[in-house]
Amino acid sequence: MKTCDNNFYNKPFEYIYVEDDCAGYAATTEHILSHFPDATLIPIHHYKDVFNRKNQNATVQRNSRQLILAVCKETWIYPGAPVCQDFGNDNFYYASLMMNCIFDCEYCYLQGMYPSGHLVVFVNIEDCFASLDSLLKEHPVYLCISFDSDLMAFENVTGYIGKWIEYCTSHPDLTVEVRTKSANFGAISHLAAPPNLILAWTLTPDYVTHNFEHKVPGLDARISAACLAIQHGYKVRLCFDPILHFPDFKSVYSDFFKYVFDHISPHSIKDVSFGEFRVSCDYIKKMRKLRPASLVLQYPYDTSTGVATYDADLSKTLTDYIYQEISLYVPSDKIYIWKGDNTND
Numbered sequence: 001m002k003t004c005d006n007n008f009y010n011k012p013f014e015y016i017y018v019e020d021d022c023a024g025y026a027a028t029t030e031h032i033l034s035h036f037p038d039a040t041l042i043p044i045h046h047y048k049d050v051f052n053r054k055n056q057n058a059t060v061q062r063n064s065r066q067l068i069l070a071v072c073k074e075t076w077i078y079p080g081a082p083v084c085q086d087f088g089n090d091n092f093y094y095a096s097l098m099m100n101c102i103f104d105c106e107y108c109y110l111q112g113m114y115p116s117g118h119l120v121v122f123v124n125i126e127d128c129f130a131s132l133d134s135l136l137k138e139h140p141v142y143l144c145i146s147f148d149s150d151l152m153a154f155e156n157v158t159g160y161i162g163k164w165i166e167y168c169t170s171h172p173d174l175t176v177e178v179r180t181k182s183a184n185f186g187a188i189s190h191l192a193a194p195p196n197l198i199l200a201w202t203l204t205p206d207y208v209t210h211n212f213e214h215k216v217p218g219l220d221a222r223i224s225a226a227c228l229a230i231q232h233g234y235k236v237r238l239c240f241d242p243i244l245h246f247p248d249f250k251s252v253y254s255d256f257f258k259y260v261f262d263h264i265s266p267h268s269i270k271d272v273s274f275g276e277f278r279v280s281c282d283y284i285k286k287m288r289k290l291r292p293a294s295l296v297l298q299y300p301y302d303t304s305t306g307v308a309t310y311d312a313d314l315s316k317t318l319t320d321y322i323y324q325e326i327s328l329y330v331p332s333d334k335i336y337i338w339k340g341d342n343t344n345d
């Protein structure tokens with residue numbers, strides 16, 4: 001029956017919706033389309049005609065994601081959200097070049113944020129650079145470019161991280177973070193590492209990957225990619241996020257950190273961060289409807305602050321324990337903790 005069910009899905013990227021205005025950005029559009037020679041192209045007026053349609057089931061769509069190419073005509077650069085870490089940087093922003101991700105983590109807030117499971121790529125990346133040019137005239141900028149997707153995982157298709165590396169090289173007042181769970185460092189390994197670009201790998205114990213991170217490379221693959229990036233001179237950050245509470249979490253995380261730092265020298269990384277599970281209450285309501293059987297989403301989180309997270313006692317237990325474990329390997333000035341106030345201590 002499983003095979004029979006699977007046959008009802010379209011193949012991933014069998015259809016590519018292309019906004020009419022992409023014609024004005026032919027080079028990037030054609031570069032992306034060249035990776036899908038057998039896809040059927042469907043012209044559309046605006047990406048929201050497909051992406052924001054009513055009554056979509058993003059969970060079903062994730063079994064056969066399609067691609068939408070669009071032109072961003074709105075804001076490119078947003079102030080960093082309070083649930084994200086600024087790593088002590090002033091002028092913390094994020095940019096959204098892609099919406100949605102080829103991976104499928106049950107705890108991912110994108111499920112609550114977007115009405116569709118399909119991927120959108122904005123092809124007018126040069127306009128994003130132009131917006132940033134203006135902002136950089138006002139002050140230095142710390143910019144996260146891979147929050148609403150996993151750019152590294154799609155780098156073979158877009159080449160966007162390569163373009164950011166080029167932009168970083170000529171804009172020293174900019175610091176860019178590329179967050180990823182991908183093992184696809186090979187897609188950029190031929191490019192010289194700029195000092196103001198940080199590759200941030202999110203690492204999670206096998207228990208979390210097996211239970212909640214679908215289609216995501218395993219821990220060893222992510223560690224190997226991070227090690228390769230370090231060897232190529234890239235600044236590498238390790239993100240242990242989200243920290244989850246589950247039976248035996250102490251021994252699981254203890255073994256996990258030992259394994260990670262046995263394979264990645266703490267001296268070779270820029271810094272580490274960790275933060276417990278946290279999602280806005282608006283998003284978690286939608287996420288719970290989409291995944292009624294998900295243990296990580298149906299947990300009775302404290303929602304009193306407008307953010308679904310562990311209650312104060314459990315939060316303290318988790319944070320103290322994880323900090324203590326990471327401190328066995330990493331000096332305190334390199335550890336960043338999300339505690340709702342971005343405190344580094």
Ligand code: SF4
Pocket residue numbers: 101102103104105107108109110147148149150180181
């Ligand atoms: S890898 Fe990140 S962006 Fe992609 S589904 Fe998982 S949590 Fe979401």
